[in-house]
Amino acid sequence: MSLLTLSGLSLTRRGRRVLDAVSLTIGPGECVGLIGPNGAGKTTLMRAALGLLAAEGASSLADSDAAARARTAAWMPQSREIAWPVSVETVIALGRLPHLPRGTRLRGDDRAAIDAAIDRMGLTPLRNRTATRLSGGEQARVLIARALAQDTPFLIADEPIAGLDPASQIATMQVFADLAAEGRSVLVSLHDLGLAARHCTRLLMLRDGGLVADGPPAQVLTPGNVREVFGVTAYYEETRDGPVFQPMEVVR
Numbered sequence: 001m002s003l004l005t006l007s008g009l010s011l012t013r014r015g016r017r018v019l020d021a022v023s024l025t026i027g028p029g030e031c032v033g034l035i036g037p038n039g040a041g042k043t044t045l046m047r048a049a050l051g052l053l054a055a056e057g058a059s060s061l062a063d064s065d066a067a068a069r070a071r072t073a074a075w076m077p078q079s080r081e082i083a084w085p086v087s088v089e090t091v092i093a094l095g096r097l098p099h100l101p102r103g104t105r106l107r108g109d110d111r112a113a114i115d116a117a118i119d120r121m122g123l124t125p126l127r128n129r130t131a132t133r134l135s136g137g138e139q140a141r142v143l144i145a146r147a148l149a150q151d152t153p154f155l156i157a158d159e160p161i162a163g164l165d166p167a168s169q170i171a172t173m174q175v176f177a178d179l180a181a182e183g184r185s186v187l188v189s190l191h192d193l194g195l196a197a198r199h200c201t202r203l204l205m206l207r208d209g210g211l212v213a214d215g216p217p218a219q220v221l222t223p224g225n226v227r228e229v230f231g232v233t234a235y236y237e238e239t240r241d242g243p244v245f246q247p248m249e250v251v252r
């Protein structure tokens with residue numbers, strides 16, 4: 001079974017290939033980290049996969065109708081602004097909209113999904129706060145919870161842990177890993193290669209719009225790939241407590 005199949009996904013902007021024939025399949029139970037330097041095309045890849053940007057080639061999600069897509073994939077974009085001064089719970093409840101027949105109120109299973117998302121993101125103490133008055137990192141956790149409340153088999157999140165404190169970053173990546181262990185899948189872009197190595201089951205490494213490597217973290221984060229794509233040296237060790245990856249020096 002595939003949650004996302006891309007074949008030859010390509011996009012040209014201002015005469016430059018910002019996505020270059022990306023082909024891949026994501027199945028259930030995968031926590032897939034999308035890594036690559038600034039401008040590599042991570043956001044473009046996610047948006048084109050969702051059908052939010054027109055692209056050449058094919059994406060199974062972009063090709064499905066909007067209602068089916070919203071029940072398959074939850075999307076957490078990079079922009080974090082919560083615009084409305086409503087409660088945290090109300091923002092998270094918006095994740096249930098794709099499940100509600102037009103004009104109906106929240107039902108028991110909607111309430112259960114909202115409660116589970118609040119619990120998972122550790123937001124119980126903030127539940128009744130006004131969302132716009134939370135810190136940036138707290139708002140980010142609320143938006144992740146909104147995506148979780150959508151209760152889809154697939155979650156696509158663009159740099160969801162940027163700007164979170166270490167505990168929230170680790171806890172959020174652990175939530176994604178847990179979702180994968182439960183048989184759902186996550187596609188998450190991130191710049192923290194150490195967290196990518198520790199929590200993802202698979203990494204996609206992008207450079208200049210092209211997929212350079214696709215596989216388990218240890219096979220993707222090789223010294224050669226890291227040097228060539230990110231221009232840094234790195235320390236990598238498999239420890240009893242899991243992999244430890246630390247970028248070290250810029251290669252000149």
Ligand SMILES: Nc1ncnc2c1ncn2[C@@H]1O[C@H](COP(=O)(O)OP(=O)(O)OP(=O)(O)O)[C@@H](O)[C@H]1O
Nearest residue numbers: 013014018036037038039040041042043044045189
């Ligand atoms: N509207 C646009 N017009 C022209 N070029 C664009 C446009 N949007 C994105 N690009 C270019 O496409 C390339 C890929 O951008 P994208 O945002 O997908 O990269 P990214 O890997 O997500 O980067 P970051 O890590 O900085 O978020 C960049 O070179 C960017 O300048």
